[in-house]
Amino acid sequence: MQSPPTTLIIFGATGDLTVRKIIPSLYFLFENSRLPANFSVIGVSRRDMSGNAFRDFVAGVLTNSSRGNLDYRSLDRFLDIFTYSKVEFQEEAGYQELARTLDMRDRSHGKTNRLLYMAVPPTIFPTIFAHSGFKKIIEGGSVGGLLARVIVEKPFGEDAASAQSLEQLLSTCFTEDQIYRVDHYLAKDILQQIVDFRFANNLFEESWDKDAIESVHIRLWETLGIEKRGNFYDKIGTFKDVGQNHMLEMLALATMDAPKSFDAQDLRAERIKVLQKLRPPQEKDMATHAFRAQHEGYRSIEGVDPNSTTETYFAVRAEIDSPRWSGVSIFLESGKRMHEARKEIIVTFKKPFQNTITFRIEPREEMIIEFMSKKRGIFEEGRKKREFRFSLHEMDAGKQYLAEYGKMIIEAIEGDQKLFLNKEEVAAAWHFTDPIINAWKKNLVPLASYVPGSDEAIHSFTQNPNML
Ligand code: BG6
Numbered sequence: 001m002q003s004p005p006t007t008l009i010i011f012g013a014t015g016d017l018t019v020r021k022i023i024p025s026l027y028f029l030f031e032n033s034r035l036p037a038n039f040s041v042i043g044v045s046r047r048d049m050s051g052n053a054f055r056d057f058v059a060g061v062l063t064n065s066s067r068g069n070l071d072y073r074s075l076d077r078f079l080d081i082f083t084y085s086k087v088e089f090q091e092e093a094g095y096q097e098l099a100r101t102l103d104m105r106d107r108s109h110g111k112t113n114r115l116l117y118m119a120v121p122p123t124i125f126p127t128i129f130a131h132s133g134f135k136k137i138i139e140g141g142s143v144g145g146l147l148a149r150v151i152v153e154k155p156f157g158e159d160a161a162s163a164q165s166l167e168q169l170l171s172t173c174f175t176e177d178q179i180y181r182v183d184h185y186l187a188k189d190i191l192q193q194i195v196d197f198r199f200a201n202n203l204f205e206e207s208w209d210k211d212a213i214e215s216v217h218i219r220l221w222e223t224l225g226i227e228k229r230g231n232f233y234d235k236i237g238t239f240k241d242v243g244q245n246h247m248l249e250m251l252a253l254a255t256m257d258a259p260k261s262f263d264a265q266d267l268r269a270e271r272i273k274v275l276q277k278l279r280p281p282q283e284k285d286m287a288t289h290a291f292r293a294q295h296e297g298y299r300s301i302e303g304v305d306p307n308s309t310t311e312t313y314f315a316v317r318a319e320i321d322s323p324r325w326s327g328v329s330i331f332l333e334s335g336k337r338m339h340e341a342r343k344e345i346i347v348t349f350k351k352p353f354q355n356t357i358t359f360r361i362e363p364r365e366e367m368i369i370e371f372m373s374k375k376r377g378i379f380e381e382g383r384k385k386r387e388f389r390f391s392l393h394e395m396d397a398g399k400q401y402l403a404e405y406g407k408m409i410i411e412a413i414e415g416d417q418k419l420f421l422n423k424e425e426v427a428a429a430w431h432f433t434d435p436i437i438n439a440w441k442k443n444l445v446p447l448a449s450y451v452p453g454s455d456e457a458i459h460s461f462t463q464n465p466n467m468l
Contacts, residue, residue, distance in 0.1 A: 005038035005112040006413045007102065009137070011128065012119035013043030013084070014057060017153065022119060023061045025405035030078045031071075034406065036413060038112060043084045044098065054084035089124060095133025103140055114138070114148040115412055122155070122166055129173050138173060151180045151412050154245055155236070156421075159437070160430035167423050180412045181421040185246040187404040187411075189392050190365040192419075194253045194345075195262070197359075197367065204357070205258070207349075209324045214354065216254055217346040218247045220334035224341075225295070225452070226312070230303025237310040238334050239292075244433040245421075247332050248275060252425075254345050254359070255325060264418035268425065275428035277322045278330070286439040288466035289317040293448035293457045295337045309440075309447050312336040313457040316436060317467055333461075337452035353385075365392040 008026075010018055029035045043054050058079060062070055085101060087094030102114065114137065118125065128134055138148045152170070157163030170179055185191055198205055207213070220242050226233040233241065252271040259266035281289035292311035299306050313335030320330060343361035348354050353372040360366050369388045375381065411419050439445055450457035461467050 003036035003039075003410070003413050004415070005110065006036055006040075006115050007105070007112045008039070008041045008115045008117060008409075008413075009044060009098075009102075010041065010117045010119055011044050011087075012117075013045045013054070014047055014049075015045070015119050017119040018043075019061050021401070021405050022117060022409075023058055024065050025402045025409060027062055027078060028399070028402035029406040029409065030081075031074065032406075034410060035081075038110075039413075040081045040083070040112070042098070042101075043082060044087050046086070046088055048086060049084050051082075051084045055079040055082050058082055089120075089127050092131050092133055095131045095137065097133075099133050099136035099140060102137060106140070113413075114140070116148065116150040118150060118152045122152075122157075125166075125169055129169060135173060138178075147175070147178050149178050149180055149412055149415065150174050151182060151409075153182045155240070156181060156426045157430065158236075158240065159434050160427060163426055163430050167426075176423060177417070179420075179423070180408075180417060181423070181426065182408060183245050183249050183421050184401075184404045184408065185249050186419040186421075187407045188361055188365075190359050190361055190367065191250060191253055193367065193392070194359055195267070199258050199262075208347075210326060210328050212349055213328055213347060214350045215329040215331060215346075215348045216251065217331040217348070218250050218254075218333070219331075219342055219344050219346070220247055220250075221338035221340060221342045222334075222336050223338055223453070225337045226298075226301060226304075228302070230301045232303075234304045234308050234310050237292075237314075238312055238336060239314045239316075239433065239437065242334050243314060243316070243332055244429050247334060248278070248429045248432065249421075249425075250345050250359075251275075251278070251330065251332070254347060255320060255330075257324070262418075264416055264420075267418050268422045272422060272424045272428060274320060274322070274325075275425055275432070277320050277325075278428070278432045279319045279321050280432050280435045281317060283435070283439060283444065285466075286436070286444045287446075288464060290436055290439065290445045291315040291448070291461035291464070291467065292440055292445055293335075293450050293460065295335075295450050295452045295457075297452060311440070311447065313338075313450065315458075315461045315467065318432070331467075333458075335450075335457055338457075339453055339455045366390060 010022060012018060026035070026041065059075060062075065085098045087098060106112065116138070157166045198208065249271070252274050256270040256274045259270045291314065293313040294308070294310065295312045298304060298312055299308050315331065315333040318330040318332065319326065320328065341362045345359045347357045349356070356370045358368040360368065367390045371386060372383050373386050375384045408419055448457065448460050450460070
């Protein structure tokens with residue numbers, strides 16, 4: 001498919017998200033010849049900057065992130081696609097100017113589809129969206145039957161109510177098919193694999209239900225801590241940072257019903273359906289079915305409240321209230337500063353032998369099937385546990401991130417929403433998350449503590465027989 005000619009307009013062009021992810025992943029796409037032929041980028045921010053200064057800024061970002069491996073000849077060609085437009089977010093003039101620039105380009109170079117990347121905090125959206133010049137930018141951005149589109153990043157609110165307000169705000173400027181809500185986990189290769197593994201084979205799908213399966217365990221352990229994000233993280237905690245989004249998407253992919261087709265609409269419909277059936281523990285079970293802990297030393301990190309009760313580890317036992325899954329234990333568990341990096345989905349089958357199928361993101365992207373076999377050798381008796389392993393192409397961790405972001409940008413350019421969240425998916429995720437966070441606020445689940453780099457947190461909850 002020929003990608004439509006596109007102008008990417010980045011709001012927040014000198015901010016953290018642009019520096020860490022958008023510029024490096026655009027360069028990754030460029031280096032791998034994956035950018036559309038007719039593609040350009042307009043950086044937008046409040047800073048007073050010339051086009052040249054912005055291109056220098058982009059070059060600086062890549063020089064810093066490439067650790068000396070930058071090809072300066074191709075860099076110049078890459079920089080050619082960037083221009084800059086100053087917009088003071090409170091003032092109408094900048095938007096009008098940008099709308100004029102875009103219209104002039106359309107007239108001189110042919111129309112391009114407009115893809116807006118909102119790389120600014122959602123608190124600034126109301127200011128931006130209120131301007132008629134901003135609406136002009138969107139309205140003038142339709143080409144060949146495609147509508148202008150917008151990419152937005154989490155957090156999508158901080159609970160169900162604020163998420164709904166954000167949606168209302170987005171809907172003042174965009175329709176649902178124009179909105180591309182990022183969850184970069186959906187772009188992870190091994191997670192995309194799940195859909196094919198489950199629905200392109202009839203190997204396990206027949207027994208992919210409560211009759212055969214005992215539990216589904218979603219794990220996201222990180223050895224990293226919160227780094228320099230004290231201010232941000234302390235207001236959020238692990239459950240909202242990765243549980244409410246990435247881990248629920250992992251669960252959705254592992255447990256959704258077969259979609260009617262593999263198009264965005266049908267795939268997303270099935271993800272939504274299963275998430276809407278996900279049930280948090282009831283309040284009376286909270287103390288045994290939910291667990292939270294904070295690592296020692298967390299409170300002295302810069303930006304963190306010295307009396308903070310924010311969790312850096314959580315575990316929740318949930319259920320999916322559907323004929324297919326009722327009674328199957330669903331575990332979600334994640335922590336910072338864990339003893340090892342391990343991100344995976346483990347599907348455990350019922351006895352006799354509790355076979356497992358693991359979809360693993362870290363330490364390596366792979367799929368592992370454990371099974372019982374007779375010991376090798378004609379005269380041998382007894383059984384031994386064995387496994388089939390399927391590893392995906394290995395990319396170093398830095399590149400992986402760029403590929404995931406790059407893939408999402410390409411899908412947004414092409415107008416395919418399957419790797420993006422639908423608003424109902426986000427709402428369902430909050431309806432699951434809110435009661436647990438509220439129980440924590442009421443201290444129905446006491447906050448435990450663990451030593452960074454140890455597996456203490458895990459033991460504290462696994463010792464509770466009701467959790468397992
Ligand atoms: C982000 C969280 O959304 O996901 C981070 O804010 C977390 O705290 C990260 O570390 C994990 O993503 P990945 O791709 O490194 O597994």
